[in-house]
Amino acid sequence: MGPDGKKLLNIVILGFGFMFMFTAFQTCGNIEQTVIKSFNSTEFHGSGYTSMAIIYGVFSASNLMAPSVVTLIGPQVSMFLSGILYSGYIAMFIHPLTWSFYTASVLVGVAAAVLWTAQGNILAINSTDRSIGRNSGIFWSLLQFSLFFGNLYIYCAWHGHVHITDKDRQTVFISLTVISLVGCFLFFLIRKPDPDSSSGSEATESLLQTESGDGSTDSSSRPDLCTQALDAFVQACRISVTKEMLLLSASIGYTGLELTFYSGVYGTCIGAMTRFGSDAKSLIGISGICIGLGEIIGGGIFGMLNKKNRFGRNPVVLLGLITHFVAFFLIFLNIASDAPLAPEGGTDLEAFITPSVAVAMICSFLLGLGDSCFNTQLLSIIGFLFRDNSAPAFAVFKFIQSIMAAVAFFYSNFLLLHWQLLILVVFGFLGSVSFFAAEWLAESRRRDSDYGSI
Template sequence: MAEPKVFDVRLYNIIVLGLAFMLLFTAFQTASMAEQSVLSSEKKNSNGTFTGDGYTSLSIIYIVFSAANWIAPPIVAVLGPKITMFAGSILYFVFILSFLKPMVWALYSGSVLVGIGAAILWTAQGNFLTINSDSETVSRNSGIFWALLQCSLLFGNMYSYFVLKGSTDITDSERTKLFIGLSGAALLGVLCFLILRKPVSTDTENLVNLTASDRKERESPLQTIKRAFHLLRTKEIMLLSLTIAYTGIELTFFSGVYGTCISNTKQFGDDAKGLIGISGMFIGVGEILGGAAFGLMGKRTNKYGRDPIVLLGFLAHMAAFFLIFMNLSNGSPKNSDDISSFLTPNKYIAVFCSFLLGFGDSSFNTQLYSILGFMFPEDSTPAFALFKFVQSVAAAAAFFYSEVLLLHYQLLILTILGAIGTLSFCVVEWGVSRAFRMGYQSI
């Protein structure tokens, strides 16, 4: 009777973890997609007294996020993943609250806080997912978590659509209504972290070696940081860093840039602001479909490899970039007066591209979670800290250049990095597969 109980506790933890992230990121991802448009409207409504900028805020978040990843592993080691995730989620909640009354100092201070919160939250999440998984369930659990997480895009942007539908400029009352709802969702997410349970194992062969994990958590903060630097010098992490960097660049594009491009497209008329929510919903549909499918295919992934899924995601993204190139104007990230495009802008094509962006993103991220958890079960904390460090550095750089580069240049960068990142992942996966067939469980 012990084995089913152990399995239930670990699966329960994965589901609750996914629900907590779903609620928290219902607030944060919806806010980040609408942030530039919300703050641009606030500038107009305040007659110039408010000067905050959405791209600058998001850039600060990811710069701080990247730096804070180096202090995240020792924090997880000292506090444990559950308490660390709870603390990080509170900082997200504070950031969302700051939009109820936009003030420049609160916006940028909140951006710093959420950058720190993101580093400790995601590092702890990677550790918690790994200690609740084994080599047979890590792909399934990654897929379950990712599908639940990305439901945030569906629910949050559905709410955003109905609040902002028909708006050309976002009024104070619409902004307040939007962020009261998002703050409530964030608070529920914070509380969910408190009901996570400690995984207990009586099966020493099939489960992650929790005794070893507990021993590593008792290591000093300095030892934890040293292990992170050691991993960074490995060939596998260096190659995967190229793939991870691509996920950071495309995260910036679909979470902060693409919605702004749609909202700046005058041919969409009064639907332009509301389409931010619709676009986010279909990004979520793609993420959920990909996460669920790849989670259910976990055992087949172990057998046939992760590279076919990453290749599928690459093709989905290339199709999306081409259609966006044809459908939207080159100046749409910043200039709503630019109406030139190769096709007459079509809202259905724009929304379909949102789906492709989400589906491709889930392909890359679920397989990165899977391969890192599989390769480094005993070093999951520093491995996922490095994952988020590289991803956030790339995202911060992308938000910086998004303020100045036209759409076509951004799409060119995405295309080149996507090809390099896909090839790098495949090289690592082929090496992992060879080692596994030869009887080695990690590299």
């Protein structure tokens, strides 16, 4: 297999590893608030929204240090150990206790920062300027298959269940834990790409070069690794105040807000709508499948469009903004405003139209499609603008995204639906405008590079 084939295979393995892990974790996040409402135990007093706020808050605080961790132990070991902590969080729901719930939330926040920094580093190392868009689309599409398989399982397992029993919960979370562990071990199949001039700079390759063939770290290079770790942190701080990253920060922040909405809030709203009938709980699974279909289709199509790069990234982001605005308006009309905060019995209220399951599922698809528009283009532009410092750049990306997700999960504990939608509309508009400006800078840099190579 040639160098390009090995790099493409690495991207595919990376995508499958994340697909298995997040089949478990995203399904867990989608249903956990509904599951928690069904607990009969007096020993548990947790909130799914609060847990996710802790996860993303710790995630954001850990991101600037994550490049140092990845440098010290290598991206493969980093992703494996992070995946083990993800699996532990999921397994906690088999026999939930308040202290273990929130402790696991903190640990997953740390793990997430390391996991996504290592992922961004491997994506950049295995890509060139021409293939970064294609590889981003491939990875994103494989990742989003997680929404399809996990939520299909939830629909089949909970179909017709008005109340979630302890046995229902334990069966689901044992299965999800095993699925997550499969993804962890897949990361060891990723191989170090052959060095060549187009694969990126020495700075991006250094994280992989510190590993030996079996994934271990050479102890004789420890002083150099400590220096590299410090340099990675300093680079992350410098990148965070560059003009390009400041422009992208509004768009990145918006993806954090809408991530919270589609991954935790919207499914809870659907499950709380008693007007959807006895299948309301199982419709959470169908909603997740529709979100996943939107993500998969968007990741595939927009990844390929970005490869040709004829029209740039702006049209895709504009399409994402319009798609989300349509979804927000339909959700405003279709879902009761108190649905995010409704008790276990749900809400009997209506919004402005007779609640429609079909409209709710269309909105789920649009949420996924719009999310893929923003994320594939952000992965692509960051990989292009910060190729020489990919790990710190992706750490900053996840820092901004996760801190906004934490804020959104926090206010989801008390804000009615229409206020949450208004926040999304405002940030979506501001984020798109700032992205257009960042893309203009990226195009200027590309033209200068092409001119210099003549």
